[in-house]
Amino acid sequence: MVAVGDDSVKRAPAPAPLDLVEAFINTADLETASDELATPGGLRTWLLDRRLINSSESVRERDRRQAIRLREALRHAVTANSKAGVDRHTLRELNHLAHDAQLVVSFGEDGAARLNPSVGGVEAGLAQILAAVFVGMLTGRWTRLKRCGNDTCQWAFYDASKNRSGRWCEMADCGNDAKGRAYRARRRVAVGTRSSSH
Ligand SMILES: [Zn+2]
Secondary structure, eight states, X not given: OOOOOSTTSOOOOOOTTHHHHHHHHTTEETTTTEETTSSHHHHHHHHHHTTSSOTTOOOOHHHHHHXXXXXXXXXXXXXXXXXXXXXXXXHHHHHHHHHHXXXXXXXXXXXXXXXXXXXXXXXXXXXXXXXXXXXXXXXXXXGGEEEOSOTTTOOEEEOXXXXXXXXXXXXXXXXXXXXXXXXXXXXXHHHHHHGGGO
């Protein structure tokens, strides 16, 4: 695991399989108003790049809407990792999506148990993301996946800090507000005081 103990260090991606969940939430970049899942083709490319679907699969608008529902429910769920409690609407959404995913326990050739979707197509691809959430919860790492405290950003990030106190994503484009200015000021001070040791 990459140690990120200092707030001024750019964050490393979440460890697998939570990196999948993190990347999925971050398909929407609210600050630049871009969305990798804006079209069914975009969703197809994203799922194909991660081998979550076969190249023979087609992606429909209905699938895309399902993906967006999952993404926004997960964004709410990781927001709860910074604050307290998951709201009822998010729980309902996640339960609904988990039901559709039909995840079942199966054993691979190595004898290890896995959660696999019993459906096919795009639903199976999205189900893998839910399975990653489940594994992340079992390993105790899930609560480190957080939503950036900057409301105009909302980027998902992995808080590897010792005391789990991270609040912001620290991406370069997260900062067109007071928090960003405060962060940059802090960083300038930090860089200034350390300049002799680097
Ligand atoms: Zn941010």
